[in-house]
Amino acid sequence: MKKTSKIVIVGAGPIGCYLGQLLKQNGLDPLLLEEHAEVGKPVQCAGIVGSDVFEKIRQPLSKKSIQNTIDGAKISYNGSSFTLNRPRVAYIIDREIFDKELSRNLNIEYSTALQEVHSIKDGYLLKTNNGEYYADLVIGADGPNSRVRKGLGFSSDMKLYRGYQYRVKMTPRRQNFVDVNYVKPFSWFTWMIPEGNGMARIGTISNNPFQELNSFMKRLDITGEIVEKNAGAIPIGTCQLVKNHAALVGDAACQIKPITSGGIFYGLKSAEILADAIKEGDLAQYQIKWAAEFEQEIKVCLLIRYIMENMGEDVLKRIFTYVKDNVKLIEKIGDFENHSSVLWSLILNPRTYPTIGALIMGMIKNPGFIFRSIFRAPR
Numbered sequence: 001m002k003k004t005s006k007i008v009i010v011g012a013g014p015i016g017c018y019l020g021q022l023l024k025q026n027g028l029d030p031l032l033l034e035e036h037a038e039v040g041k042p043v044q045c046a047g048i049v050g051s052d053v054f055e056k057i058r059q060p061l062s063k064k065s066i067q068n069t070i071d072g073a074k075i076s077y078n079g080s081s082f083t084l085n086r087p088r089v090a091y092i093i094d095r096e097i098f099d100k101e102l103s104r105n106l107n108i109e110y111s112t113a114l115q116e117v118h119s120i121k122d123g124y125l126l127k128t129n130n131g132e133y134y135a136d137l138v139i140g141a142d143g144p145n146s147r148v149r150k151g152l153g154f155s156s157d158m159k160l161y162r163g164y165q166y167r168v169k170m171t172p173r174r175q176n177f178v179d180v181n182y183v184k185p186f187s188w189f190t191w192m193i194p195e196g197n198g199m200a201r202i203g204t205i206s207n208n209p210f211q212e213l214n215s216f217m218k219r220l221d222i223t224g225e226i227v228e229k230n231a232g233a234i235p236i237g238t239c240q241l242v243k244n245h246a247a248l249v250g251d252a253a254c255q256i257k258p259i260t261s262g263g264i265f266y267g268l269k270s271a272e273i274l275a276d277a278i279k280e281g282d283l284a285q286y287q288i289k290w291a292a293e294f295e296q297e298i299k300v301c302l303l304i305r306y307i308m309e310n311m312g313e314d315v316l317k318r319i320f321t322y323v324k325d326n327v328k329l330i331e332k333i334g335d336f337e338n339h340s341s342v343l344w345s346l347i348l349n350p351r352t353y354p355t356i357g358a359l360i361m362g363m364i365k366n367p368g369f370i371f372r373s374i375f376r377a378p379r
């Protein structure tokens with residue numbers, strides 16, 4: 001055996017590192033295994049986070065990574081658009097710096113990729129390209145394709161979506177607004193994010209991201225030099241969080257907002273719940289407390305996503321027009337991290353009823369879909 005550690009965290013992404021910092025603060029010294037030679041590379045993220053990431057986190061995060069401040073968004077679908085104004089609602093971060101800041105002073109074993117994990121008597125044996133490790137407690141913070149999740153047989157109901165992004169030399173017209181263009185609300189969309197330094201991140205999550213991104217660039221006649229290309233997977237769905245003395249956190253555990261595919265805030269908050277459970281020596285509390293905090297929000301948003309994915313274009317257009325007409329309400333109640341609050345406010349507004357009627361009619365045209373929406377745990 002190469003090394004023994006009471007706690008091994010597989011993956012030194014932002015969530016594994018934040019968990020590492022919280023455990024360190026609690027007097028524990030976890031060992032992190034990271035397959036890459038350094039933290040933060042390759043970047044697989046658009047780097048837009050709600051201001052809560054810096055304001056509602058237990059352990060203050062370094063602000064060195066903040067590149068730009070966002071005051072709203074232009075949302076488009078099918079030739080129609082509207083603008084949401086919300087001063088200082090979000091930041092654009094440099095993910096490499098963000099991750100590196102989080103990794104400071106942690107005990108990380110680099111260039112060490114987990115290949116297999118086995119449950120053995122009173123612990124776990126982790127086989128890597130860099131030898132074998134033993135842990136009493138193992139945490140999978142190893143991203144969307146988590147080997148810990150697969151190797152230890154955590155149950156999950158998820159779908160992996162594909163994201164692709166270019167960093168382009170250009171100065172978008174509005175330096176503090178992001179552009180979101182829905183291809184199919186809310187699962188496929190394209191974005192343009194100003195870094196505020198003469199660069200923009202232009203990317204997409206869609207069925208065929210490479211093609212979608214290139215045709216988006218063409219449509220907008222974007223000819224600036226592409227200086228970087230990023231690609232990654234986004235896990236949308238639900239996942240078991242605890243199994244014996246092992247747990248998952250972050251993308252490995254599908255802790256992603258189903259409507260915008262943002263994972264940093266949920267992952268960081270989930271790491272706090274996990275750190276508390278480890279401190280208390282009762283891992284099962286992680287699953288229970290996490291469900292109390294996030295399960296309903298994620299399930300409602302998964303259901304919205306599922307319904308939108310299965311709606312015809314005529315109904316989607318009608319919903320979009322309704323949202324556009326109620327943009328002031330959304331500006332007032334919208335929450336960057338909690339999306340279902342907008343849904344409930346719209347549902348409770350009598351002006352919504354014709355749109356809800358159209359939605360129900362759209363569903364009635366497809367009875368199989370109604371059945372699946374009601375009886376199937378949405379993904």
Ligand SMILES: Cc1cc2nc3c(=O)[nH]c(=O)nc-3n(C[C@H](O)[C@H](O)[C@H](O)COP(=O)(O)OP(=O)(O)OC[C@H]3O[C@@H](n4cnc5c(N)ncnc54)[C@H](O)[C@@H]3O)c2cc1C
Nearest residue numbers: 011013015035046047048114143163232250251262263264
């Ligand atoms: C194109 C795209 C755009 C996105 N944009 C945003 C955004 O704007 N805002 C937002 O909040 N979220 C965004 N996300 C999601 C966000 O990037 C993730 O939610 C976040 O990175 C999750 O962090 P994590 O630490 O759980 O996983 P990761 O960041 O994936 O980190 C996992 C770490 O584990 C390591 N690892 C993996 N397998 C192994 C192994 N076998 N052995 C050892 N180490 C391993 C990896 O190298 C990595 O360092 C985006 C995702 C994509 C793909």
